[in-house]
């Protein structure tokens with residue numbers, strides 16, 4: 001970010017310059033806090049490809065990685081993408097465990113804990129998408145099948 005008025009005291013600036021500084025600061029802060037312009041998201045979402053079989057929106061591993069903070073947390077389980085942001089504080093295993101896997105694949109940990117059938121069923125509430133075919137490892141022809149886990 002460029003501070004054009006960096007060395008000039010605030011009281012000496014024209015109101016226009018003060019407004020410019022304020023808007024620069026606001027833009028920087030919102031970027032740092034991970035705010036994304038909803039109109040941009042909507043446009044991208046409209047163009048997003050859907051999986052032909054499940055009709056779920058396709059998200060790549062790289063895209064899921066962007067959702068790795070408490071207020072925007074996605075995890076991957078069995079090649080599907082889950083937005084667990086709203087579930088974070090309700091998770092019986094604690095929010096730290098979900099945050100440890102934020103933006104990443106949590107399948108082995110999820111399975112290792114031995115979640116109940118009810119927990120597995122509740123996943124559908126948080127489902128937002130699926131990995132592209134070439135990044136899937138559990139479904140289809142991927143190297144890991146349920147039976148080998």
Ligand code: HEM
Nearest residue numbers: 082084092093097098101106109110113115116119122123
């Ligand atoms: C969307 C994903 C998840 C959902 C919906 C979920 C749901 C649940 C539910 C309902 C329970 C209560 C016990 C049961 O019914 O099995 C539970 C417990 C637990 N979960 Fe998860 N979980 C998720 C992800 C994870 C992940 C990624 C981990 C990582 C290790 C994890 C670790 C645990 C642990 C350790 C417990 C046991 C807590 C205890 O009994 O004290 N969970 N989870």
